[in-house]
Amino acid sequence: MAKILKIGIVGCGAIGSSLAKAISRDFRGKAVLVGLFDMDVLKASCLSELISRKKKLAASLLESLIKKSDLVIEAASGAASWEIAQKTLESGCNIMIMSVGGIVGRYPELLKLSKKYNAKVYLPSGAISGIDALKASVMGEIKAVTLTTSKNPLSFKGVRYVQDKGINLGAIKKERVLFNGTAKDAVKYFPQNINVAAVLSLAGIGAARTRVRIIANPAVSRNIHEIEIISGAGTVYTRTENVLHPENPKTSYLAFLSAVATLKQILEPVKIGT
Ligand SMILES: NC(=O)c1ccc[n+]([C@@H]2O[C@H](COP(=O)([O-])OP(=O)(O)OC[C@H]3O[C@@H](n4cnc5c(N)ncnc54)[C@H](O)[C@@H]3O)[C@@H](O)[C@H]2O)c1
Structure with a gap:
């Protein structure tokens, strides 16, 4: 037994x-x-x-x-x-x-x-999908891995990077890109996204080569993570629309x-x- x-x-x-x-x-x-x-x-x-x-x-x-x-x-x-x-x-x-x-x-x-x-x-893969395909793709040649995270502007309340840029979250009426850079910088500036970007980086091509885009979108209420993997095996695209945990709205x-x-x-x- x-x-x-x-x-x-x-x-x-x-x-x-x-x-x-x-x-x-x-x-x-x-x-x-x-x-x-x-x-x-x-x-x-x-x-x-x-x-x-x-x-x-x-x-x-x-x-x-x-x-x-x-x-x-x-x-x-x-x-x-x-x-x-x-x-x-x-x-x-x-x-x-x-x-x-x-x-x-x-x-x-x-x-x-x-x-x-x-x-x-x-x-664990956590709040994203596509880690399985990324793990397989990385066994061959990977050209690019990009994570695009879209959240309601209110989710970025208190984020230092947003405050320093003088962005008025309440005034965002349509989709706005808050950040476009490496996962290495994303985990520094957006601690709320840190786990998703970290898992993706570790499973794939590292934090310096993984790209991250963070979008504030008043039309969304869920945390949405889209992943694009371009590799020698083809292109993989995943989209996860997360329901929030009832006991912690920061957690999917x-x-x-x-x-x-x-x-x-x-x-x-x-x-x-x-
Ligand atoms: N991998 C992912 O995709 C993913 C997704 C969501 C959350 N997370 C992470 O998982 C962790 C737990 O998330 P949660 O929603 O349950 O958070 P939570 O805030 O609801 O619970 C965290 C608990 O840990 C306790 N705690 C904090 N520091 C501690 C320490 N040093 N020693 C002992 N206990 C401590 C707190 O008192 C609290 O009870 C967080 O760090 C969160 O960022 C990861």
Whole structure:
């Protein structure tokens, strides 16, 4: 009989709490939730109570959660994901990282740690489609990868880059390009887009060669990500119109589902898709 995978979740917000519920509901007999950790102690203990009245899942230290897990799922923040990944890998424990933006600049170090401690790193596709085709295309010759993100102007409220350019978001009446440049600069100036651009860059041709366009469009209410891949194998074009997570309007619901699908792939003997 296959060993039951022991999972610890770091970050009990929208993604972490949805995942905790999905693990206890849909992966019985294959995986078990052994710990929850959040810098907001109350969040972890409330979620623990919701998941299991009998067993206390909230951990007071990240280290103790790592110790009892086979797989740690990071769903905390880009500011913390590198440190969480480092501690997890150094303990020889596998990790799934949702805040990919936090590790994109340290990817070579992450690879080194993963090899040294023989622990795996999983980066779900998140809120975009086309990562499968990109992974295949990059095995041949890639000419260009472009991400075009369209959001309602209000989603860019508080973004420093937009403020510095003196753009009045309320006055935007039709589609307006806010940014056109490399993924490397996009993750610097648009932290909200950081995960999508980071996953795309890591799966493809890197942040310096991946192009990003960011558009404010008053006609859209969903976060739309379009990807164009031009390669020796042809042209791939995908468009994802994301429904927002009910508990966090900054997070796409698909990102949570993508984590569940990654978990399923870890647990299933047959792996479908590239
Ligand atoms: N890969 C993708 O496509 C994708 C898509 C959406 C969100 N994300 C990322 O996933 C992460 C989780 O998203 P969410 O919507 O659940 O966010 P959220 O704000 O709803 O929840 C984050 C939780 O993590 C906790 N937290 C923050 N820093 C922490 C730390 N250092 N240690 C422990 N806990 C900490 C917070 O208290 C909060 O409860 C975010 O970083 C977000 O950017 C990735």
